[in-house]
Amino acid sequence: xxxxxxxxxxxxxxxxxxxxxxxxxxxxxxxxxxxxxxxxxxxxxxxxxxxxxxxxxxxxxxxxxxxxxxxxxxxxxxxxxxxxxxxxxxxxxxxxxxxxxxxxxxxxxxxxxxxxxxxxxxxxxxxxxxxxxxxxxxxxxxxxxxxxxxxxxxxxxxxxxxxxxxxxxxxxxxxxxxxxxxxxxxxxxxxxxxxxxxxxxxxxxxxxxxxxxxxxxxxxxxxxxxxxxxxxxxxxxxxxxxxxxxxxxxxxxxxxxxxxxxxxxxxxxxxxxxxxxxxxxxxx
Amino acid sequence: xxxxxxxxxxxxxxxxxxxxxxxxxxxxxxxxxxxxxxxxxxxxxxxxxxxxxxxxxxxxxxxxxxxxxxxxxxxxxxxxxxxxxxxxxxxxxxxxxxxxxxxxxxxxxxxxxxxxxxxxxxxxxxxxxxxxxxxxxxxxxxxxxxxxxxxxxxxxxxxxxxxxxxxxxxxxxxxxxxxxxxxxxxxxxxxxxxxxxxxxxxxxxxxxxxxxxxxxxxxxxxxxxxxxxxxxxxxxxxxxxxxxxxxxxxxxxxxxxxxxxxxxxxxxxxx
Numbered sequence: 250x251x252x253x254x255x256x257x258x259x260x261x262x263x264x265x266x267x268x269x270x271x272x273x274x275x276x277x278x279x280x281x282x283x284x285x286x287x288x289x290x291x292x293x294x295x296x297x298x299x300x301x302x303x304x305x306x307x308x309x310x311x312x313x314x315x316x317x318x319x320x321x322x323x324x325x326x327x328x329x330x331x332x333x334x335x336x337x338x339x340x341x342x343x344x345x346x347x348x349x350x351x352x353x354x355x356x357x358x359x360x361x362x363x364x365x366x367x368x369x370x371x372x373x374x375x376x377x378x379x380x381x382x383x384x385x386x387x388x389x390x391x392x393x394x395x396x397x398x399x400x401x402x403x404x405x406x407x408x409x410x411x412x413x414x415x416x417x418x419x420x421x422x423x424x425x426x427x428x429x430x431x432x433x434x435x436x437x438x439x440x441x442x443x444x445x446x447x448x449x450x451x452x453x454x455x456x457x458x459x460x461x462x463x464x465x466x467x468x469x470x471x472x473x474x475x476x477x478x479x480x481x482x483x484x485x486x487x488x489x490x491x492x493x494x495x496x497x498x499x500x501x502x503x504x505x506x507x508x509x510x511x512x513x514x515x516x517x518x519x520x521x522x523x524x525x526x527x528x529x530x531x532x533x
Numbered sequence: 534x535x536x537x538x539x540x541x542x543x544x545x546x547x548x549x550x551x552x553x554x555x556x557x558x559x560x561x562x563x564x565x566x567x568x569x570x571x572x573x574x575x576x577x578x579x580x581x582x583x584x585x586x587x588x589x590x591x592x593x594x595x596x597x598x599x600x601x602x603x604x605x606x607x608x609x610x611x612x613x614x615x616x617x618x619x620x621x622x623x624x625x626x627x628x629x630x631x632x633x634x635x636x637x638x639x640x641x642x643x644x645x646x647x648x649x650x651x652x653x654x655x656x657x658x659x660x661x662x663x664x665x666x667x668x669x670x671x672x673x674x675x676x677x678x679x680x681x682x683x684x685x686x687x688x689x690x691x692x693x694x695x696x697x698x699x700x701x702x703x704x705x706x707x708x709x710x711x712x713x714x715x716x717x718x719x720x721x722x723x724x725x726x727x728x729x730x731x732x733x734x735x736x737x738x739x740x741x742x743x744x745x746x747x748x749x750x751x752x753x754x755x756x757x758x759x760x761x762x763x764x765x766x767x768x769x770x771x772x773x774x775x776x777x778x779x780x781x782x783x784x785x786x787x788x789x790x791x792x793x794x795x796x797x798x799x800x801x802x803x804x
Binding site: 304305306321322323325327329331332333334342343345346348375376377395 | 693694696697699700701702703704707711712715719791792793794
């Protein structure tokens with residue numbers, strides 16, 4: 250967004266290398282309050298590195314990351330719940346780090362747990378006693394109870410079945426409907442990105458950069474399955490995207506496939522996207 | 534801590550009740566002993582009742598049992614405490630550094646591979662017949678076990694816990710108390726129990742060869758007098774103390790501390 254919102258995450262000219270191997274180059278992106286940005290790409294396309302840089306888990310060496318959000322939370326690929334703490338204590342972990350008194354943080358954690366569909370029995374149990382889906386809910390509650398402005402998602406739902414994944418998506422969208430929560434998510438699941446995100450950035454190449462951008466103007470809550478399938482198919486019809494995922498030669502491109510989509514030149518990470526129907530316009 | 538103590542006290546009756554199977558199995562062993570004793574005669578193997586009687590005599594009249602047990606346990610626990618303290622601290626410290634852990638691993642292998650009896654010979658030359666010899670032998674037998682446990686605990690502290698601590702901005706005391714300590718303890722506690730068992734065995738061996746008092750010395754004396762009943766009574770005392778320690782103290786504490794590990798057990802407890 251050219252008119253800078255109050256809080257935003259701005260990444261400019263970001264480069265990262267592991268030893269002599271450059272994995273990210275010329276990455277530009279901007280995420281403003283309440284928006285959802287999805288980075289999709291094949292495994293090893295540097296998207297996880299980008300997220301870890303944004304989370305401060307890796308040190309930025311070249312380029313800039315400006316995180317203007319007051320509170321950032323993150324969901325890891327696995328739930329990573331502390332096995333020696335009950336679900337409730339796990340949810341309250343971040344609040345404890347803020348030195349909130351026990352009674353207060355437990356009641357806040359309980360409320361958030363209930364909102365995530367965890368009853369008191371589940372909250373009293375240890376992570377090993379919970380199913381995978383329940384563990385994901387605890388992990389989501391642990392992040393959301395901090396009332397973050399920015400949530401970083403490191404493919405947290407990739408191990409869940411389609412039903413559980415849908416439940417987690419609905420919980421996340423409900424939270425976004427409640428208050429402005431910006432989400433930066435990475436995933437290798439194009440459909441998941443199309444389900445949740447306002448903008449989908451496709452990352453590929455060595456070193457990796459943003460190769461394609463898709464802006465979706467329809468609010469995530471109003472997206473039907475059919476709409477999602479169609480948009481996913483359109484995205485996957487793009488030669489650049491197919492090449493990124495190493496898919497076989499593209500089927501005959503449909504004439505309307507490019508309407509909501511705009512290519513990024515492979516050498517530059519920055520371009521202006523043609524305006525979609527309702528005027529959601531962003532630079533990337 | 535208070536809740537731990539309460540859980541321990543409340544848990545004891547149910548825990549003892551669950552021990553009937555173990556007791557039945559042990560009684561079967563006593564029956565076998567009785568059969569063997571009847572076959573070979575009291576000179577080779579006194580029967581369980583005679584042994585129990587001797588043990589009772591040692592425990593009440595004259596009172597050789599309790600002073601000897603006190604001396605022996607003092608030595609075992611001093612050696613064990615030193616080994617647990619030094620082994621835990623140094624092991625965890627070594628595990629934190631890659632270089633230190635690579636360097637100390639062969640040392641641990643050498644120490645673990647050296648039989649305690651070899652150390653005992655050295656200790657007898659260095660420390661004579663006082664407390665020094667058994668304490669040193671216990672220490673040197675237990676130290677590498679505990680050290681290896683601490684090393685393992687610190688080395689296996691996975692990157693994702695560090696990331697978690699970072700993302701949730703955990704202050705240093707929470708990193709220690711909520712993440713590092715429970716993780717390391719889950720490695721240390723089992724080796725402490727192993728160390729306790731070997732401390733108790735090694736101290737008796739050390740005393741047998743080097744001391745004038747304690748359970749080991751009493752065993753040596755009964756061997757010299759060919760008093761089989763007394764020898765068996767002393768052995769029984771040693772085993773009973775170990776069993777009591779393990780099943781009345783350590784096992785319940787371990788269950789409470791590691792409830793998270795065994796989901797099935799915790800479910801049964803909740804029911």
